[in-house]
Amino acid sequence: MDSAGEKGLAGRPRVLVPEKLSPDGLALLRTTLDVDERKGLSPADLLSIIGQYDALLIRSETKVTEQLLQAAKKLKVVARAGVGVDNVDVKAATQLGVIVVNSPSGNVGAAAEHTIALLMALARNVPDACASLKGEKWERSRLVGIEVKGKTLGIIGLGKVGLIVARLARGLGMNVIALDPYASPAVAQSANVILVSSLEDLLPLVDFLTIHTPLITATKGMISSHELNQMKPGSRVLNVARGGVFDELALLAALESGHIAGAGIDVFTTEPPHKEPDSSAALLIAHPRCIATPHLGASTVEAQENVSIDVCEQVLHILAGDLPRSAVNAPLILPAEYKTLQPFVKLVEKMGSLYTQHYTGRKQSSPRDTFDLIYQGEIATVSNTKPLFAALVKGLTAPISDHAAGNVNIVNAELISKERGIFINEKKSRDASAQTYSSLITLIARPPSRSTSFSRGKSGSVFTNPAEAMGEASQHIISGYCSDNSPHISRIDRFATSFVPEGNLLICHNYDSPGKIGVVGSILGREGVNINFMAVAPARYSSNAIDVQPVDGSITPAKDRTNESLMILGVDKEVEDKVIKDLVSEGGVLNVNSVAL
Known part of the structure; x- marks a missing residue:
């Protein structure tokens, strides 16, 4: 290693730059940090020296693997000069407390x-x-x-x-x-x-x-x-x-x-x-x-300069103890609270994505702009619910806009909500004495509102019955809980269920008649689609309203229960439109939605 990379000035954080970045951004760093530009490093070389650095600035070539992150004992931030972070193991970085930032707006x-x-x-x-x-x-x-x-x-x-x-x-x-x-x-x-x-x-x-x-x-x-x-x-x-x-x-x-x-x-x-x-x-x-053209959308001199300056500024802020503008992950709360919230952050994001993909597809109902996010049980005792709010915004918007999934975080969630006209009202019930689940989160999507202006609901508000949050029954409801830190969906509208929202799913709405499962299975098998799991969700609630499930978690028998049900299938690959049409025509299914979580 050259002398510049061997040792910087005493006490100054060190930044490694293994790829070409705009010099304007690097000049910002050099005012207070030691910057080592080391282009052409092999993965082995990078692994051998990463432990010396507080920050790593990359573009698309450098692979930031779990092994590399494990070796980066001093690393506080990985900064990607661009939008995509496919070359960064974000999950491993989050677990290790390394902030991953990108530049979603520079190009x-x-x-x-x-x-x-x-x-x-x-x-x-x-x-x-x-x-x-x-x-x-x-x-x-x-x-x-x-x-x-x-x-x-x-x-x-x-x-x-x-x-x-x-x-x-x-x-x-x-x-x-x-x-x-x-x-x-x-x-x-x-x-x-x-x-x-x-x-x-x-x-x-x-x-x-x-x-x-x-x-x-x-x-x-x-x-x-x-x-x-x-x-x-x-x-x-x-x-x-x-x-x-x-x-x-x-x-x-x-x-x-x-x-x-x-x-x-x-x-x-x-x-x-x-x-x-x-x-x-x-x-x-x-x-x-x-x-x-050969993927030139972001290939301008100005865009490269913009993303370089953007991420370099964020590195300066993070190493100074401030919050980043565009954190892909967001472990920016107290460690004890983060440990409690972590599985629920994943749950709420999955609930938001499930709502958007299941309800607002091309053949589904019109989208909602007003949401109630209701916390019951132990989760309601957490004071900082910003990560849950951000997770919902992330889940709702990622499938349908160019705010890529990683670009929504606790720093920018409220701004994005305002930009997108999404109103989220957070409510809590701290009475966990008779809960079926130690913690339950319910998402209620109301019909579009012409007059609603953005406001984040007060997360400290307390109620005794979730029915207080409800209006007419034309809303959509998704409830979920965590078990052994794994998210589970427990309700979709009138249907009671329990499944892990992960991977490729088919949600089939059908009449609950004998042989239906076999017909669906045979059609998928004929098309080479393997079923990883199946959950049948009966119509256990009387309507699309939350007041049929009291705070104590008991379930009121449905007065207007029909023989309808949902069949949730976890499959091993994306299902083509032709197969979905066959499921409806040959399998006698009312409708089918394909969801990727």
């Missing part, structure tokens, strides 16, 4: 501008025209384009990137409509964006379509043949979000038929696509009406 402007660049390139045939002219051709009549002024841009996911795209498009004179169940109506109105409630309302109206969502089960293949066929003939599509939100083969077919006039694609299911020449990504890129 949003770059991604939005690249979206507009592809939009304009499609409209005016820029790449084709350039290639033609370089080929010594003069094809003005063949390359006539269209103007974007007066055209309609449809945006799926009105988060940070989507909102900037909307404002840029408005500046070009475009009309903008958007689909996002948690978009704030006030923010949308301020950007002159019209919100719609479904893909069916959005797709037939747009001349250009762009998506800005994460890639999860609910968004994978979101735009396929059915959706593309709903679009206007001659419309165009853009993807600067995640490879896979468009069904690449369906898009290729739509381009071949001419129904879709063009596609501007920056992200692919296979990257780099040439690794698999026969992949859907490679075939799509080869199409003459596809303008393709």
